[in-house]
Amino acid sequence: MDAAPILRCRGLGKRFAGVHALRSVDIDIYSGEVVAVVGANGAGKSTLMKILAGVLTPDSGEVFLSGQSVRFAGVRDAVRAGIALVHQELNLADNLDIAGNIALGREPNRFGFLDRKAMHTQAREWIERVGLDLSPASDVSTLSIGRRQMVEIAKALSLRAKVLILDEPTSSLSMGETSRLLMLIRTLANQGVAVVYITHRLNEVLDCADRAVVLRDGQRVAEFSRDQLARERLVGAMVGTIHESQRVELRSTNEKSQARLVVRGLQTQAHPKSTINLSVHKGEIVGLAGLVGAGRTEVLQSIFGVDRRIVGEVSLDGQIIAPSDPVVASRCGISMVPEDRQRDGLMLEDSVRINVSVVKIARDSIAGFIRRGAERTGVARMIDLMKIHPTLPERQVALFSGGNQQKVVLAKWLSTEPSVLLLDEPSRGVDVGARAEIHTLIRKAAHRGAAVLCSISDTEELLLLCDRIVVMREGRIEGEMNIADATEEAITRLAVVGGEDVASHSEAAA
Amino acid sequence: MKKILGIAGIFLVIVIATSILSPNFLTAYNIENLLRRTSLFGILSIGVGFVILTAGIDLSIGGVVCLSGILTPYLLNQMGWSATETVVFIVLMSVAIGVMQGGLVAYGRIQSFLVTLCGLLIFRGLARGVTMDQTQGFQGKFSELRWIGNGRISIPGVEGFALPAPVLSLIVIAILSMIFLNCTVWGRWMKAVGRSPSAARYSGIPVARLQILAYTICSLLAGFGGLLFVCDVGSAQPSDFGNFYELYAIAAAVLGGYRLSGGEGSVVGVVIGAAVMQVLRNAIVLISWLPDTAEFAVIGLVILIGVLADEFLRRYAANRARTQAKGT
Known part of the structure; x- marks a missing residue:
């Protein structure tokens, strides 16, 4: 790596409304290496990436591509120069198929007519390269978030980029897909592509990065080469102070209390052939592990009643809840934090107050009338309790960071003291600090007596948060383990291979 | 408030x-007339406002106005x-129309534009069919x-001007609507449905029932x-009774600050919009050099x-808010 860097930045600065988002940042990227850029939310990672990808222009500093000073007028400019950005928010056209999305803007044509065949052939190559087992003609709207992300990466790859920027590409991928992606990144780097990789997940940095650059408050605070990389060092640089102290040990008592939530004979629309039985005790946090598409989300949705057609019964404290309808579920004390908080969790244009109080106002109402005073004090209490920042109840939710938005969704339900808390990827797209806070809040809710069932793709997080882990694969429950017996390897094996196969293998060995 | x-x-x-342009505008007679028309159209506009709030649309208003306007003298005289019975x-009948149309939108998942467009045709057709196209009147x-x-409600001490009676109806309806939208859980939830139907669903809000309620209020x-x-x-x-009234109502609601994408609007704005x-x-009628035929x-x-x-103001405000937020 003695060659000149393909991308060299000097003194990059950017201000928004007078606040420094980025302050005099220097960074060099070489061909064939994987550089991780890490930092808490608001550290300036996204701003830096947007400057590199031509979305934003810097207020100060210079970018050199292959030694030449460049100033991109827009994304197309950057793409033409060989820099592709896979965005944190998914940017796919819902109404097109996979091939249409990959070829968007540069569709192959014959005499001005769309050459669908060529488009699909070209797309298939890229789909296979990211390891997606899907037809190019699949509609993007039918894909899970994890798979959409893979399509986005395929699209970026198809641009034959010299520099590939991935903004939290694994935030919604399962373990299997993540490791596949990391392998892919390695392969691309070996082929000479420079990969810039933004992530919250330190495991991935440790696994795959050649170098890690840490940003904090818009400044480059540290850089570690491969042999210097260590978790504690990264965390220390990211947060300034060691965050591990926030790991409040509120893990619930192991005594067997009564089962609060019992699911019997549940069949979801996505996997009508398999039957789900599970129970969650009072004060227990149960994690649903599995690959993307294993049917975890569908189980949560069926319990909450969002997924309408459901066979099987759900009972709460021994009472069967019927029929399946979120209105009934919510009234019974079941609550759900959905995976896609922007679409399903929040009214983005409304204020924090409106969002936090939307369920609670009904519980506090007198003859259908909202009690304004109770609403205001309730919201203020939740903002304080959840450490929602900034503490402005009338501010639009859309203007808050991901972690704070997630706290708003949690606050909506926690304010009602639910007896069941269903969480779908509770810390997706949330920075390290907010994640620890969200974990603490979930533990407190369990401590208060809630039965918590959460679907989490990140094994590390599962082990950190849960008392018991249930592993799903292809719509079935493959096995479960107590936290004491759980290991990343065991979870991954169940999720990928399944329980029966493991059993039959060991029998064969015996 | 700004809106x-x-x-x-x-x-x-x-x-x-x-x-300034017409000396006949600020006369007692004309103002009385304006108040009456504003009240009548304002009631329709407040109604359609509820539907627009849930991100729907009701095009059947003209048809319902026609059916009710025709049936009233028809039932009384024929x-x-x-x-009281009438x-x-x-x-x-109006409630039934609203429940049916709302039900088709909420449970049948048919676009409100289509449901109510068909309603518009059906109700006018019914009115014409029942009466064989004969004009219906109260016959004195x-x-x-x-x-x-x-x-006309005469005001003590004021000569030549009296308050048109429909103003009373408008005031009562406007106040009740404001109380519903601002002070009740259902009102708050109706706005939530318009903002994000899926977030409302995931919050345990009875989305379908609120949609039906909105269409019912509108038809009523x-x-x-x-x-x-x-x-x-x-x-x-x-x-031709009630022709284009749905468009006057929708236009007044939009002018008054309702967003067709749902979730936003105020009753006071709608009333001013209708005015x-x-x-x-x-x-257009009073100003002599403006041809009446150019009204539309x-x-x-x-x-x-x-x-x-x-829209221009909204984008400006949103951009400013976003730039400020980036900093934090």
């Missing part, structure tokens, strides 16, 4: 301009019903009932409006300018 100031400003400008029937009778539409007010309209003018022709529409129509063109143009100005 109300905007539409109130437009209202003042049009009022001042018209009073069928010999009493005034009013109860009109109310029940039922003046007690007609008071709610054409009554349209039916009541039709009753007031026919009581005011005395007779109704099935082929703007009526003053405009009045101005002028109204269309003014609404377009209003909506464009609003």
Whole structure:
């Protein structure tokens, strides 16, 4: 790596409304290496990436591509120069198929007519390269978030980029897909592509990065080469102070209390052939592990009643809840934090107050009338309790960071003291600090007596948060383990291979 | 609040301009007439506001106005019903229409545009069919009932001007609507449904029931409006009674700050919006050099300018908010 860097930045600065988002940042990227850029939310990672990808222009500093000073007028400019950005928010056209999305803007044509065949052939190559087992003609709207992300990466790859920027590409991928992606990144780097990789997940940095650059408050605070990389060092640089102290040990008592939530004979629309039985005790946090598409989300949705057609019964404290309808579920004390908080969790244009109080106002109402005073004090209490920042109840939710938005969704339900808390990827797209806070809040809710069932793709997080882990694969429950017996390897094996196969293998060995 | 100031400003400008351009504008007779028309159309506009709030649309208003306006004198004179029976029937019919249309939208998952467009055709067709296209009138009778539409409430000490009776209906309906939207859980939830139907669903809000409620309120007010309209003018022709009223109502709601994408709007704004529409129509008639036949063109143009100005302001505000937020 003695060659000149393909991308060299000097003194990059950017201000928004007078606040420094980025302050005099220097960074060099070489061909064939994987550089991780890490930092808490608001550290300036996204701003830096947007400057590199031509979305934003810097207020100060210079970018050199292959030694030449460049100033991109827009994304197309950057793409033409060989820099592709896979965005944190998914940017796919819902109404097109996979091939249409990959070829968007540069569709192959014959005499001005769309050459669908060529488009699909070209797309298939890229789909296979990211390891997606899907037809190019699949509609993007039918894909899970994890798979959409893979399509986005395929699209970026198809641009034959010299520099590939991935903004939290694994935030919604399962373990299997993540490791596949990391392998892919390695392969691309070996082929000479420079990969810039933004992530919250330190495991991935440790696994795959050649170098890690840490940003904090818009400044480059540290850089570690491969042999210097260590978790504690990264965390220390990211947060300034060691965050591990926030790991409040509120893990619930192991005594067997009564089962609060019992699911019997549940069949979801996505996997009508398999039957789900599970129970969650009072004060227990149960994690649903599995690959993307294993049917975890569908189980949560069926319990909450969002997924309408459901066979099987759900009972709460021994009472069967019927029929399946979120209105009934919510009234019974079941609550759900959905995976896609922007679409399903929040009214983005409304204020924090409106969002936090939307369920609670009904519980506090007198003859259908909202009690304004109770609403205001309730919201203020939740903002304080959840450490929602900034503490402005009338501010639009859309203007808050991901972690704070997630706290708003949690606050909506926690304010009602639910007896069941269903969480779908509770810390997706949330920075390290907010994640620890969200974990603490979930533990407190369990401590208060809630039965918590959460679907989490990140094994590390599962082990950190849960008392018991249930592993799903292809719509079935493959096995479960107590936290004491759980290991990343065991979870991954169940999720990928399944329980029966493991059993039959060991029998064969015996 | 800012939005109300905007539409109130437009209202003042049009009022001042018209009073300069026409000496007949600020006369007691004309103001009384304007108040009456504004009240009648304002009731329809408040109604459609509920539907627009849930991100739907109701195009059937003109049809419902026609059906109710035709049936009122028809039931009284042709069928010999009493005034009470007739009013109860009109109310029940309007509620039934709303529940059906709302049900098709909420449970049938059919777009509101289609459901209510069909409603518009069906209700007008029904009105024409039942009466064989014959004009229906009160024939000089039922003046007690007609008071709610054409009554005048004299103000002590004021000569030559009396408050039109429909103003009372408008005030009552506007106040009840404001209380519903601002002070009740259902009102808050109705806005939530318009903001994000899926977030509302995931919050355990009864989305379908609230949608049906919105269409029911809208049809009820349209039916009541039709009753007031026919009581005011005395007779109704099935082929053109209430024509385009849905568009006047929707235009007033949009001018008054309702967003067709749902979730936003205020009752006060809608009432001012309805007033703007009526003053405009009045101005076109009064201002001699404006041909009356250009009415639609002028109204269309003014609404377009209003909506464009609003959109422009909204983007400006959103951009500023976003830039400020980036910093934090």
